[in-house]
Amino acid sequence: MTSVSVVGLGASGLVAAQELIAVQALGAIETVGYYDTDDDRMALGARVLESATRVTALGSEADVVVLATSAGGHAITARRLLEQGSHVVSLSDSTGDVIDLLALDGLAKRVNRTVLVGVGMAPGLSCLLAAHAGNALDQVVEIAVAKTGTAGPACARQHHRALKRPGRDWIGQEWIMRQGGSGRELLWFPDPIGALDCYRGDLASPLLLQRVYPDAGRISARISATRRDRLTSRLPMLRAPHEDGGPGGIRIEVRGLRGGAFETLVYGVMARPSRAAGVTSAVAAERLLLGDAAPGARGLAEVVNPVNWLRSVVDRGVRIVAIGDPIEANRTPTA
Amino acid sequence: MLILVRRVMTALSMASMLAALFRIRGAGGTPPRSGGWREVDGPDLR
Numbered sequence: 001m002t003s004v005s006v007v008g009l010g011a012s013g014l015v016a017a018q019e020l021i022a023v024q025a026l027g028a029i030e031t032v033g034y035y036d037t038d039d040d041r042m043a044l045g046a047r048v049l050e051s052a053t054r055v056t057a058l059g060s061e062a063d064v065v066v067l068a069t070s071a072g073g074h075a076i077t078a079r080r081l082l083e084q085g086s087h088v089v090s091l092s093d094s095t096g097d098v099i100d101l102l103a104l105d106g107l108a109k110r111v112n113r114t115v116l117v118g119v120g121m122a123p124g125l126s127c128l129l130a131a132h133a134g135n136a137l138d139q140v141v142e143i144a145v146a147k148t149g150t151a152g153p154a155c156a157r158q159h160h161r162a163l164k165r166p167g168r169d170w171i172g173q174e175w176i177m178r179q180g181g182s183g184r185e186l187l188w189f190p191d192p193i194g195a196l197d198c199y200r201g202d203l204a205s206p207l208l209l210q211r212v213y214p215d216a217g218r219i220s221a222r223i224s225a226t227r228r229d230r231l232t233s234r235l236p237m238l239r240a241p242h243e244d245g246g247p248g249g250i251r252i253e254v255r256g257l258r259g260g261a262f263e264t265l266v267y268g269v270m271a272r273p274s275r276a277a278g279v280t281s282a283v284a285a286e287r288l289l290l291g292d293a294a295p296g297a298r299g300l301a302e303v304v305n306p307v308n309w310l311r312s313v314v315d316r317g318v319r320i321v322a323i324g325d326p327i328e329a330n331r332t333p334t335a
Numbered sequence: 336m337l338i339l340v341r342r343v344m345t346a347l348s349m350a351s352m353l354a355a356l357f358r359i360r361g362a363g364g365t366p367p368r369s370g371g372w373r374e375v376d377g378p379d380l381r
Contacts, residue, residue, distance in 0.1 A: 190372045311380050323371055326378040
């Protein structure tokens, strides 16, 4: 019996549960469960997720548990879930969570289960796109990831925190810490978002991409911010964040060598971050049930064939765009 | 004082005429308003 539980019914968790129910209707999953510590969110789940099962304990006995709770403490929950025999999909984009979850690699391999780390819009979908671009190149020299927009309130708070904390760039084979809110760069996001100023911050994407491309000369990530965001980043959030942050986007630029010449591949996504994160995590849960990821703790850039995952994301209505002509992959990455 | 005002007016008029000349005759074109994105479909995801 295949079962998936979604823990945390925020904006992204709700989309993930709805997407999994759609898969359930096709017969690929037998039961979809949901759980949240907040009674109001559980009531919302009962209204919106009619065919799903209310789970009383934290993802009890599910084959796959999608952790869509606020950032922080994901590794503690993931450890418990691994010990009870579940695969884990974590949506946290906090660098602390990502580091702690990756440290569960040994335990996950011992119990023959997989922990997918940073499965949101960025990191997550951005990692799949970076891996797809990397597969088209003979050698990856530089990866730059940028994100704009937020999903629910928890994501907005994480975005606010990220901007004030130092971020890490992988430059010349070592991690270099840079001040959050520094390094302004004007980046073009997919239409209709357009050009936005983006800055360094405490972002997890470089951590996950460096595992796949340790020889790259530079791996960096930036988030968009206004002058007000930067000015108030060191203060508590001055007003409550929106229930859903609205349209957002990601931009992934991968430079490298192909056939002895330099190529630059640019991919982007324009979507509500909650939708992109929810769909990506639902696809990850589905792929785990199909045995499409090796045991251990890993990010989405480490999956063997990112094209299959991306196709599933596109099939669910997330629009991926690119600059330049199509380039076919010329090698298969190792898991 | 009058000479100073006259010089300032002359300088401003010349600057305006020069700016208008560049604006009307310049060949810089219109800055891009979109990023040149295209939808990723079949050939990209093979």
